[in-house]
Amino acid sequence: MKYTVLTLFPNMFKGFVDESIIKRAIEAKLIDIDLVDFRAYSTNKHHTVDDYAYAGGAGMLISVEPVHRALIGVEGYKAAHKVLMSPSGTPLTQEKVKKLASYKHLIIICGHYEGFDERVSNYVDEEISIGDYILMGGEIPTMALIEATSRLVDGVINSDSTKEESFSEGLLEYPQYTRPASYDGVDVPEVLQNGDHKKINEWRRYEALKKTYQRRPELLKEAHLSLKDYQMLEEIKHEKNN
Ligand SMILES: C[S@@+](CC[C@H](N)C(=O)[O-])C[C@H]1O[C@@H](n2cnc3c(N)ncnc32)[C@H](O)[C@@H]1O
Structure with missing residues (x-):
């Protein structure tokens, strides 16, 4: 280039x-x-x-x-x-x-x-x-x-870095953490520490949808969403504080 x-x-x-x-x-x-x-x-x-x-x-x-x-x-x-x-x-x-x-x-x-x-x-x-x-x-x-x-x-x-970051799929990126597992009273979510990749992927998708819904809801109109995503969004809307 x-x-x-x-x-x-x-x-x-x-x-x-x-x-x-x-x-x-x-x-x-x-x-x-x-x-x-x-x-x-x-x-x-x-x-x-x-x-x-x-x-x-x-x-x-x-x-x-x-x-x-x-x-x-x-x-x-x-x-x-x-x-x-x-x-x-x-x-x-x-x-x-x-x-x-x-x-x-x-x-x-x-x-x-x-x-x-x-x-x-x-x-x-x-x-x-x-x-x-x-x-x-x-x-x-x-x-x-x-x-x-x-x-x-x-x-x-590294091309993996560009696949899941904010905007790559029309959503903001899910939250990420590095060590320590606990800092100033705030813990890294349990699900990220247990190695269950199915659960980790679900959690990440949910959190990406939630962050986008809370911060940039207009992006959701253009994002490629599955039926499962819509179900998660319904859950997010009914979560307390949303
Ligand atoms: C002070 S700006 C000129 C602004 C112009 N008088 C106007 O009102 O649109 C000088 C130059 O900075 C660049 N520039 C300033 N803000 C920019 C922005 N938000 N996006 C892209 N280029 C910008 C452009 O190349 C522009 O010609």
Whole structure:
């Protein structure tokens, strides 16, 4: 999986590419992250890439030309899937992450300042938002997108980890525990300590449904639920405190 990131602040990615799983994935050549400073594609002698908005408004906008020039300068840009990070984009969900992880080459454009000249959107395949809040730039959203997609690339992490985690089946993940078995008066549930896998799986499913029902009930509408799940949900609804 190849990522080409168009940014005005490539140094922000230094720690990101140099630590932990992302670093190992790059070293193992499972992913490749190329950083392009699109200031280098400015057409003026001061190397500026932003300008005032027509008809006024606070802050500066990134001009279309340097972004377009940087984009067409990327090797393989025609075949690549081009993404603009923007608060007005499609929300990044796990479903969207899976789709994005299926491309061989993503080109991701990070905004800054007040955002972009609207015409930048003519040169991308889609705009992605990481949530309904405004960050100062597209660099952190881009890191979120790279982390979320690269962990689905074969070999980057243990594939079992991605099967049962939150959102993988439309539900939040069940509670998990590690040692000690008892801490500050709170015990690890008995069922997790007795090795009965059938019971453990049932308990986990029940708890995943319960957590989703309590915290993100809207997810249940889209989740793939069995008859048994519906029976569990009825039980959950009738539990005290629900
Ligand atoms: C300060 S923001 C611009 C916000 C813009 N004026 C608006 O109201 O939509 C600057 C850049 O940060 C990035 N950004 C900020 N928040 C984001 C979010 N929630 N999702 C994705 N990108 C975001 C985008 O690349 C954006 O162009």
